[in-house]
Amino acid sequence: MNSSTSAELAELRALALRTIDGATRDLIAAAKTAYSTPETGFNEHKTAAFVQERLQSLGFVVETGIARTGMKAVLRGANPGPTVAVIAELDALRVPTHPDADPDTGATHACGHHAQIGSMLGVATALSQPEFKDALSGNIAFIITPAEEFIEIQERLTLKESGELEFLSGKQEMIRLGTFDDVDMAMMVHTSAGNGDAGLSIGGTSNAHVSHQVRYLGRSAHAGGAPDQGVNALQAAMFANSAINAQRETFRESDVVRVHGIISNGGSSVNAVPGEVLYEGRVRAKSVEAIEPIAERVIRCYRAGALAMGGSVEVQSVAGYHALRQDLTMQRLFAANAELILGRDSISVLPSDQTHGGSTDMGDLSTIMPVIHPYANSASGVGHGHDYLIEDYDRAVVAPAKVMAATVLELLSNDAQLARETLVKHKPSLTAKKYVAVQRARFTTELYESK
Ligand SMILES: [Zn+2]
Ligand SMILES: [Zn+2]
Structure with a gap:
């Protein structure tokens, strides 16, 4: 049994950092390659093939096609111990007005996920060197996840119907498929813009959410010749939207409620009364439990639109994300490594209840295991938005790679004492099995007919 001393750990850490420094240009180039092929969730075929090839060139056996485009490659230490996952997200989102958007699809990396490919490869490049094997008690799982952006719901529901997916995000689906069954804890670093001077921040939480596919059915008729014969589904949706706006004064600030939606089908022909309209709504709040009463009110507003116009409405609730809970032991370790490697002012630690109002499926993973989700302030x-650009690739790719590599090394060296300590202290809120049951129960459909 090899157990590393702190002198050995410092030597290995220095080797990891030197390796990442030496690979800087290559890692940034990898992130930029991912940037040049933006693909939305569950369709990241080119990006996945590129990442697979890069991991294989490092000597990894890569399991592919998990939840369509997801992947997993495991680096095994010489000694038994826990498994730490280093995660990178593959997907872009659609912002057609972004200058670098794909002209055909409108897809672009306006959330900076491409940088995660570079930082994950940095950790893999450094720690897959033979010098590390004996020092590691446990394993490192590189998990490349599809579809973090919870978009294109209708398209994903079609994949669900055909049995290709059950849950609509990458990490949700990978939890269901058992990809995380042999993983004990996980980390990733996401990019961000304008979070003060520190290059990295850690701490805080995120909102949970639920998605609504709201289909209004009215009756189409000639808008000029026979408007009295029609039932206007668009007016029903707009009425519902106004009713939702009227609810806003009832939201408690402490619940961090966000309610927003789009009309993704507002009718077919301007000269016909719209007979069918699709409104896609989203309700976010600080927890799945806090969402429930608000979602109930919002659904009442959907019904109100149909009642007012005399049509019907089908509301399909789609299980969204859980709130992010970051593990404090891992958080402290990551922050200490950031200070050691990048300097005292390189990281700011946020209170654990601070939120920006957005959501991530790392929240879902955080219900079943300890995770951290720091941000690299680099954009x-x-x-x-149409103007989101990674300005500083050293901050976006290289610094996160170094701090993650050092953190993983510290967790798994010295007989994985710190990893074991993390697991002893952490009480997960759900088991993977219970998580899957909770998510399944959040999918519901109701039909409301006004007469
Ligand atoms: Zn995003
Ligand atoms: Zn993102």
Whole structure:
């Protein structure tokens, strides 16, 4: 049994950092390659093939096609111990007005996930060197996840109907498929814009959410010749939207409620009364439990639209994300490594209840195991906006690679004492099996007919 001393750990850490420094240009180039092929969730075929090839060139056996485009490659230490996952997200989102958007699909990396490919490869490049094997008690799982952006719901529901998916995000589906069954804890670093001067931040939480596919059915008729014969589904949806807006004064600030939606089908012909309309709604709040009463009110508003116009409405609730809970032991370790490697002011630690209102499926993973989800403050513009650009690739790719590599090394060296300590202290809120049951129960459909 090899158990590393702190002198050995420092030597190995220095080797990992030197390796990442030496690979800087290559890692940034990998992130930029991912940037140049933006693909939305569950369709990241080119990006996945590129990442697979890069992992294989490092000597990894890569399991592919998990939840369509997801992958997993495991680096085994010489000694038994826990498994730490290092995660990278594959997907882009659609912002057609972004200057780098794919002209055909409108897809672009306006959330910076491409940088995660670079930082994950940095950790894999450094720690897959033979010098590390004996020091590691446990394994490192590199998990490449599809579809973090919870979009294109209708398309994903079609995949669900055909049995290709059950849950609509990458990590949700990978939990269901058992990809995380042999994983004990997980980390990733996401990019961000404008979070102060520190290059990294950690801590805080995120919102849970639920998605609504709201289909209004009215009756189409000639908009000029026979409007009295029609039932206007678009007016029903707009009425519902107004009713939702009227609810806003009832939201408690402490619940961090966000309610928003789009009309993705507002009718077919301008000269016909719209007979069918699809409104896609989303309700976010600080927890799945906090969402429930708000979602109930929002659904009442959907019904109100149908009641007012005399049509019907089908509301399909789609299980969204859980709130992110970051593990404090891992968080402290990551922050200490950031300070050691990048300097005292390199990281800011946020209170665990601080939230930006958005959501991530790392929240779902955090219900079943300890995770951290730090941010690399490296972009300009607004997240998901037409102007979101990674400005500083050293901050976005290289710094996260170094801090993650050092953190994983510290967790798994010295007989994995720190990893074991993390697991002893952490009480997960759900088992994977219970998580799957909870998510299944959150899929519901109701039909409301006004007469
Ligand atoms: Zn995003
Ligand atoms: Zn993101």
